[in-house]
Amino acid sequence: MNDYSFLHQTNIILHIVAGSLALIAGLIAIVTTKGGKSHRKSGIVFLIFLMMVIITGLVGVFVFGRNIFLLIITMLSGYLGFSGYRVLKSRSNKIYMADVVIALIVLTATGYFLYYLKSIGFIWSPIIVYSTVGYLVGMITYDFIRYLIPAGRYRNLWLYEHIVKMISAFSGILSAFTGTVLPQYHPYSQFLPSVLGTVVAVGFMVYVYNRKTKNRFIRK
Template identity: 30%
Template structure:
């Protein structure tokens, strides 16, 4: 098989699994948390994101360049840590070497994004803004994860909010990829970042809803 065929095969798989992730994630959002369908859609979404990231890394190494590879690491990190948060639900649960390793890789990747972004801005390439934003978000999350592994939070529901934030953030990355490919009528930076802006607002509102719900339940 030639390099072009290998690249095209990965591209087809990348697009197909990306569409699966885009479609099934809302199913996990609207179904009962912890229920059968929530877990079912969530697992499909996670493995779709794993395939998206894996194929993106292969394409980045073959042709597409550093930026796509770093974004793939960032996107998978969000989904991975969202799933791993469920495994730290028990009060005595500890972070595993996998948790530490993935977060350290994400921290290094975020440094790569920031360096890439700085160089791109110096060369007057607008993609540098996107790289700096994603690198800053990724670095902040990875750093906080490492700190929490070292000093686990006291809140019994900390795992829930990490799971919620990371899975929603991973979906924002999925929507961003769809926007970049299909919304060519928008300026490049807007195509990349509008899902992050509106998605972050959505995450804040959703987390506020659940905090109020849990507080009311505890008070009642």
């Protein structure tokens, strides 16, 4: 058995508990009526526990030097959760300094992660590393490009962005969970939750689009 310190063990327990509760709250937010009371409350609870996952994950990496790959998973889920919440609150592509600063910090940390991997050699499946980093960089790139979208057009896009980011944050946590408890099924236990999350996100976006189209048709 690994000789972990009491503080490290406590951090691991908090990380596991926070992650499990985040998954439960996130699942409730996904299956409940969008915009309803249960959806909003469970979404807030998901973000609270996601923040705890981020904090304990960063402590595990930088204080106790454990599994630096958790750094990129933590950054992915944390950034998408933050950005997805910000989109919901602003419902616009107006530039806010806090959003820009957080995006640049995460982008810099991602660069450090890739540099570190190059220095020690790959010890994880390249498909997992490249797909995770690529998706995160792609989302950050989009977040800068969206400032160029005309405000009137973006008014019809923010909800789709919220859906993609929040479900991606959830599937990132789920991937970390299944990848940890089912190591014998790597890399499938690591990337299949993300594939499932993509399918769910696309399904919700199609539903929202069809509902908006139907409402426009009724108003006419």
